[in-house]
Amino acid sequence: MKKTNGLTLVLGGLFAMSFSNVFAQDQNISKQDSIAIEKQTSKTDNDPEKGGDRNVMLNAANNSGPRDVNIGLPASVGGITILENDLPLVYFFWPELPNKSWRQSVSLKNTGLLKMEDLALSMGDLGFAVNSYTQNGTKDFHVKGNLSGSHFGWFQGDVNVSGPISKNGWTYSAGAFVNFDPSTYDLGFNKYVDQTKIFRAGVTKYFKDDKGEFNIFYKYADSYINTNYAVFEYGPNGEASEVDGFDIGNSSYIVRDGKLRFKDAITGDYYWGSLDGAANTNTSHTVDVFGNYKLDNGWNFKYSTRMHLAKASLMYSIPLSIFTAEASDGYTIASTGETYTGNVGTQLAMNSPEIPTTHIMGRFSLNKKIKNHDLTFGILEQYYHVDKYHSNRSLFFQTVEDQPQRLIGPGTDESGFYAYNTSAEYFNGAENKLAVYGNDSWQVSDKFKLKYGLMLRHQLLDGDYSPTTRTTDWDLTQATTEDINKSFFHVAGSLNASYNITKNFGALANFLYTEENGRLESFSTAVYPSIVKSRSPLAGAGIFWNTDYFSLVSQATYLTKNNYLTRYNLVNPEDDTETQQATIFYKIQTLGWTTDMMITPFKGFNLHYLITFQDPVYKDFTFSAFGNDYDYSDNTVLEISNVLMEIDPSYSVDKWRFWASFRYFSKQYANITNALYFAPRWENFGGINYQYNDHIGFGATVVNFLNQTGAKGTINGAELIDDASQYYGQLLSGSYIRPFTVQLSVNFNF
Template sequence: MRTKMLFPCTMIAVWTSGLLSVASAQTVTDSVNVKKADGSERNVMLNASDATKPREIQIGLPSEDVNVYENGLPAVYSSAVHKLQYHWRSDASLGEVGLMSPSESAIRTGNIAYSVDSYSKLGQKEFKGILNYRANHFGMQQFDLNVSGGIGDKWLYSGSVYQNFDPGSFEAKFDEYTDRMQMYRAGITRLLGNKGKISLQYKYAYSRNTGNELNAAPFIYVGDGSIKEIPGFEPGLASYGPASGEIEYMDVMDGKMKKANLRDLADNRSHEIALLTDYTFDNGAKWSLNMKYMNAPEANYVDFGGSTISELSVEDGYTLADGTPYSGLVEGRRTWLHFGKVQNFLITSELEKRFGNHQLRFGLNEWYYYLDYHSSSFQWVGSVKEYPDILTASDGSRFYGFNELSPEYTVGSENKLAVYVTDNWQISPKLNFYYGGRLEYYRMSADQVAHSRYSGFYIGGTAPDGEVITPANVTKDKLNYAATAQLTYNMTKHFGLTADATVATRFPRINEYAGTGPTEEQYKRVTIPLIRGGLFYKNSWIDLTSMVTYIAKTNNIDQQNLTKPGTSEGKTVLLIYDIQTLGWTTSAEIDPFKGFHLHALFTYQKPVYKNYSAGVTFNDGTQMSVNANNMIVKEIPQILVELDPSYNITKDLRLWLSFRYFGKTYANLQEALYFNGRWETFGGINWSVNKHLDLGVSVVNFLNQKGAKGTISGSELITKEEASKYAGCYMSGSYLRPFTVEFSASIKF
């Protein structure tokens, strides 16, 4: 493709023109018992990136996965293919939603992260029902119903229906909704006197989230950390996806050319059956055994990406669908089609017993995961406007570069068999010692393709070097471990010291073999140590904690598309590197006068890359490299501020606000490009009209903040010395939701 460059830049970023909330605050508060752990539940259900899942709480490392647990088991085993929001929502079927600390999560699950811990409503002897309704001024309608009660003296039942019809903040054209979700649950419980209960639950979920692929918009990178809108295109209120979802791609499984519509490539269906058991013995020991089988015969989604925005002339030979010659701005667009089938069988059992000053817990995980997954990729040239045209090249083609950019394939399973133990030891009235350990046998068996990708790549095809593309099996048997220790000393009635250390390890997972995967030399243990220490102060109106934190991660695996600057040519490379973060966090829960509460948090952190270097050779023989050693990790801000005030005007009327500040973040690997800090804001008012009716109004992004965050794809090879060249560059990227007014009602009966 011959082009005349407007600017020598190849970029993708994330537009910040708004915020999202998973569930309105009144819905969470009124229908779900919010458990607090590690100081606060921290508004995990107010997500500034995605309205369909909890937000990620920063710990100084890039997120590996969204960590949500339901009844002691992963809501989804992995979000790498079967996304969390396709199978789980915070709805009226949940009785409790809390937050596990990174230390607790490491022992119970093997992963260091803040993890959402949710539990289902099982019912009670009297009949109860709740109907939640939400809507916004863009036309979203959400219905959420739960009914529960008793049958005789020994049986309980619970049933739920969740329906979401969200057209998004603009018309998608090829789909009437950007998020269509329906979920049905039914459960029955047998009471075992006053000793315990056994529950059997079934869940069916269907989801189609085309908003995932339409989350892009063009704009101008000014060069000082800010952006400007392109005239005639307001991100968040205009679609950067084609009006027609008709596409053509090469199936990576057999090399055949196929036609499809994007709307039909995002279907997700799943079935789940769970058995939940708990029992209290005469000696006070509490035992639980929870297990579930989940089958998702369709776990599909579509990803869009972009590259260079350039300018075409009529002489370049591109035309519109009707044959009219095209001249003007264009962008090389990239599309990935993901197809998956997922099954898992998960068991978690725990036994708790108090012995004097010791609260002991013994646990077991048996988690089996099966994955059958592949993806196909293709590229196209699109005009830069709302509902861009898919242009036709002079040879008559509309799509090209089939399976050149990181198509993936893996079929296989992984199994985790783990035992863990924790002890909460109250040594004295002033001194507490919490410690625990986890030992996990990990087995992975995966069919994967280690050959580098090329245009026309498919299973069974012949590569340019003559090799036939054939999957090969990789099997690994390893031991992972985790350990934690926390010491808390109350020096006075109000003041004390606390320190803890946690470490967790793992080996590469099955989804990390979907690309070329690590070689035998690259297959190394991933180790994550977390060390914290500080002081706390508590009295009748303030609960204050201030801590210094160190966290690191070795042998992190990342698959990167490295783009040659100024072109749309990209190469996929596998990177293995380390990250280290040193930070200081102060958090407070403040109640200065009756009816008013404030949660405040301040964090300063410095996350840096270690051992991060890679090289790439492009089609013309040009060799380029990236070296990010000791540079700030992209996308992670160094300064974080959270302010969450609320005030009960009367006992029935509550006003709440949530402010989050994310400081300057680097948008590429070598600190060349960055985005300014931004505020994310939520607010609302909740009115308990009577014991049967609650009403609420909330506003997302009430300050109407605009800016950008995230990664500028294609900028990995740009250095600080070259940064000034990119001032005024046209680029495209993902955006967040614009200013949004939401209405809610909750009826209890």
């Protein structure tokens, strides 16, 4: 995966260690609640599988997608897996991030969280997933929509229209989603940080006697998103303080003119890219054909197929380090030529320009209830082609201020850039995954329930990569390529059991197992990747207890995963201007205990409470850099808290609903040596909803209503620092939570 230090595009969520029996697959986020970006609460019954909704749509980092759900492993750069119509939105999140073609929308019929065991059995993957379904045609005319905005100038418009076409079952549905988000800071070179447009249209045919339906839908998406970082002063006890002239969350650390220079790794040509143009814009076309048909023998045949064509462009810069320059050091402002003294930021620039990708997918399944068994058998096919993926890289210097200016300094060219393509990436070709799966939910007795299943998957890699060492000004015209021909076989499965000791109290246990090897992306650098089988066993045991006033699930879980891949852009602790990319394969082990409770003491009031204790640590974490050998085995995994807590109260009366969501994160380590860390923090949301009548509702949401400021994530350029005191009082850069933001919405449904 493209894990570079400090690149945290999505927030690692609050929920821990996956006690997978708790989460309900079909627990949908309601239209009103998802529009208001609030928490839907629900009371569990004595079935431990029907836990409360997981609140994944509350993202404290941005508005562009759901939060990630923490399972004790580092969050993927691509964020939580997103499915639409039971198929992954994209085969692989790089270079096309899922939020470039999907947003929570009224053009989605429903959205919910897919449990870990269901993702393992249906996709063969580890983790949670957001599953969503396109709003298909309706037999009566309906129009629904939402208008949202914030006091920073954010505007989002979302509308869907559906209705009948003819009397013989043909219907239509069409929707438009537009998002213009300036975020909470001023870029200087562009008004918006996130500008996304998604359009859907299609038809639905309903068969007589409720035998099923047929859908064909087209979706067009156009999106660009910029990623910001904060500058702060690091101090004892993990405190991050604001510095003069830079407000965390309200200042931009993106170069002022938004222009970056690269050398194309394919052609060898030098060019300028703009962060507000095509170099950072993703466009895609998607055709989905899906539906179901009930066979005469009682089996329900369900199908979903997709063709997705995209041109994926990514462009951004990542802060690496900050140092102080004197007049004698020879730094000048690129736009004026005047001498510069003061703090200098080293930046890594990246651009993958208009990479063509093709995704063809299909899922076909049969389902039937036979006595106490609910059986499903299916086939999943996924084909993916990427045409000459390449990531062009360069380094440059910039001033350390709001809307920084580019600098020309020692070793740079006349534009201020240097070390072109010393960490460039390239791969090309296709992947194919063909899987068969089956699962059964068996009500053994009134007290005992088993859910089990197995997936068998074959994966093929067919392409090429370049083993040539990346030196300055590297490109394919002066390099060699080698073929990639790999074949893997994977097994995934799960077993979940629950037993009612009494009517309302019982025990549960689960076991989950997934496997993976490599992807084409694993071959993106000159280093031949480790593609040995990565195995991820997960085991858990716990209890559940339900009464009229509360529902509780508590479970301990053990999870391990080997052959984990991370690529770091390391900074030499002895020389801030020297960088080196390191590819590291390692193992992670996590032991955790999670308790989830829903309390309903009186009518209208709900209190959801979740607490997790976990201990995720690195294993076999060794590498070499700058002539030294490093071993950080048994260190705590970056960006993951050992204690996580969520408190979600809500109260409904008449047409009003008042709600809040508080999340607590204990200390998080910010570099792999565990010398640097961020102090514990709270994230908070709150809101009021008023349903005027059956057709119109209003919402007000406040993000970070306690107005906390601070940094999170990792500290860029500090990976190898082992003495925190040398950083006290120093300027560092990293990611952060959103500042105080007021959001208003109106939704309608006719």
